[in-house]
Amino acid sequence: xxxxxxxxxxxxxxxKRFLHEQPxxxxxxGRNPGDLQSFQIAALQYHRKTIPDRVEKFSTGVQMAxxxxxxxxAMNSQA
Numbered sequence: 001x002x003x004x005x006x007x008x009x010x011x012x013x014x015x016k017r018f019l020h021e022q023p024x025x026x027x028x029x030g031r032n033p034g035d036l037q038s039f040q041i042a043a044l045q046y047h048r049k050t051i052p053d054r055v056e057k058f059s060t061g062v063q064m065a066x067x068x069x070x071x072x073x074a075m076n077s078q079a
Contacts, residue, residue, distance in 0.1 A: 015039070
């Protein structure tokens with residue numbers, strides 16, 4: 001694998017961990033270094049760090065907070 005590709009991977013902990021957990025990418029990147037962008041996208045999807053994943057996480061947090069507020073209001077109105 002080219003040195004510049006390894007430098008990019010070693011600079012990012014998530015990419016390094018993804019490469020360790022998905023060793024097929026060693027071969028893919030060694031044969032075609034132009035697949036670096038595909039590798040980075042696959043790593044983001046694997047670690048659930050894409051924009052849709054972040055929106056879903058935020059939405060889940062808002063739903064949880066709303067549910068907790070509803071519970072607190074129900075407990076408060078009973079007392």
